Amino acid sequence: MQIKKLTIPSSIRNFSVYFEKDFDFIEDLLQISNSVVIVGVHVYRLYRKFFKIVAPERLIVIPLEEKNKTLDTVMILYKRLLQFSAKKNLTVISFGGGTNQDVVGFVASTLYRGIQWVYVPTTLLAMADSAVGLKTSLNFLNYKNVIGTFYPPHKVYICVRFLGTLPEIEYLSGLGEITKFFLMKKDAREHFRESVEAIDTLRKKKDGETIASIIVESIQIKLSYMKGDEFDLERRNLLNYGHELGHALESVSKFHIPHGIGVLLGILFANAVSVTRQWLDKRTCMYINEKLLLPNIPVQGGFFKKNYFDADRIIDCMKQDKKRTSDGLVLVLPKENLSLCKVHDITSSEVRAGLMVLTKTVGF
Ligand SMILES: NC(=O)c1ccc[n+]([C@@H]2O[C@H](COP(=O)([O-])OP(=O)(O)OC[C@H]3O[C@@H](n4cnc5c(N)ncnc54)[C@H](O)[C@@H]3O)[C@@H](O)[C@H]2O)c1
Ligand SMILES: [Zn+2]
Incomplete structure (x- = not known):
């Protein structure tokens, strides 16, 4: 049963995001003509029963974890898809x-210069963020997201029941990206208490309806930054809040640190740099740390290793940031009322000082 539909505007093509209460939409979806289903090994094993109705030759199951986000995986998929008699009229699901x-998305955007693509996100992060991002990205030489295209799916189906099998750490990762959106919402400071409540509710995985409504709100905040800057040249850049350090931590930890956890650490770091520049008051920074960031960072069980925070390696990764245009390093920083600005003059010593505050605050 469909519970909500959003239309996402894009100059490439507008597309719809359907919110489904149950899994029953899947059967119809899998029967689209000239379609091929692509699913990662892990998700396939968990949801094997849904794919039984797909003829084996129409089903591609390959490893699709962060370390596989490479041109090698893309080439495997090109080879498989080239074998189908359907060409431009092929739909990947x-x-x-x-x-x-x-x-x-990268494969769909480049094969025959673009084929149809229907996407069903199965993680919290993908539902609340990436599914509407219009972007595709690959890692290269261990650098994060340095190759990519702009290509939205033709349709997206969100069903929060998939979250029932998501490991806790991946759930927290989604929560990390959603926390970023709530910090970026209009008049964020005035809405602090509601935001803390929303994130706490989400952490407790209340009911599906509440989770879906928080996902809708996150999407709407994201869209408000993409409006008028679909191709990420100006205001949309601010969505990178927390990502400069986050991407570096993902790379240095060889992707042991999931994306959204890297973003949470990156926000903590960016806020610390803002405090040092006297752009953000210390009390606000501490409040955000205590109420929004630290509760979602998995500090127990030796999850983080000390060498993930090696300043030299982090600085090397930050130098590869594709949004960098000058000698200095790039960082999105919060100012007094939490409005964000992008700066290009971050020095290596600011990074080192910020990392010291980060490791001390989180207690690594
Ligand atoms: N294109 C964009 O606009 C955009 C935006 C944000 C993030 N991203 C990218 O998205 C990636 C992170 O996405 P993610 O957090 O969804 O991670 P992911 O796709 O790597 O999935 C995380 C883990 O969860 C498993 N998994 C997926 N669904 C599951 C389910 N329902 N139950 C159990 N396990 C499940 C996966 O197999 C994997 O092991 C990063 O590479 C990031 O750069 C892209
Ligand atoms: Zn992100």
Whole structure:
């Protein structure tokens, strides 16, 4: 049963996001003519029963984890898809998280200069963020998201029941990206208390309806930044809040740190740099740390290793940031009322100082 529909505007093509209460939409979806289903091994194993109705030759199951977000995986998919008699009229239907989206989206956008693509996000992060991002990205030489295209899916189906099998750490990763959106919402400071409540509710995985409504709100905040800057040249850049360090931590930890956890650490770091520049008051920074960031960072069980925070390696990765245009390093920083600005003059010593505050605050 469909519970909501959003229309996402794009100059490439507008597309719809359907919110489904149950899994019953899947059977119809899998019967689209000239379609091929692409799913990662892990998600396939969990949801094997849904794919039984797909003829084996129409089903591609391959490893689709962050380390597979590469041109090698893209080439495997090109080879498989070239074998179908359907060409430009081929539709790929993919099920998975942001990694699946990034890889399959890249393939869909480049094969025959673009084929149809229906995407079913299965992680919190993909539902609340990447599915409407219009982007596809690949990692290259261990650098994060340095290759990519702009290519939205033709349709997206969100069903929060998929979250029932998501490991806790991946759920927290989605929560990380959603926390970023709530910090970026209009008049964020005035809405602090509601935002803290929303994130706490989400962490407790209340009911599907509440989770879906928080996902809708996240999408709407994201769209408000993409409006008028679909191709990420100006205001949309601000969505990178927390990502400069986050991407570096993903790379240095060889992707042990999931994307959204990297973003949470990156926000904590950016806020610390703003405090040092006297752009953000310390009390606000501490409040955000205590109420929104630290509760979602998995500090127990030795999850983080000290060498992930090696300043030299982090600085090397930050130098590869594709949004960098000058000698200085790039960072999106919050100012007094939490409005964000992008700066290009971050020095290596600011990064080192920020990392010291980060590791001390989180207690690594
Ligand atoms: N294109 C964009 O606009 C955009 C935006 C944000 C993030 N991203 C990218 O998305 C990626 C992160 O996406 P993600 O957090 O969804 O991670 P992911 O796709 O790597 O999935 C995380 C893990 O969860 C597993 N998984 C997926 N669905 C599951 C389910 N329902 N139950 C159990 N396990 C499941 C996967 O197999 C994987 O092991 C990053 O590479 C990031 O760069 C892209
Ligand atoms: Zn992100």
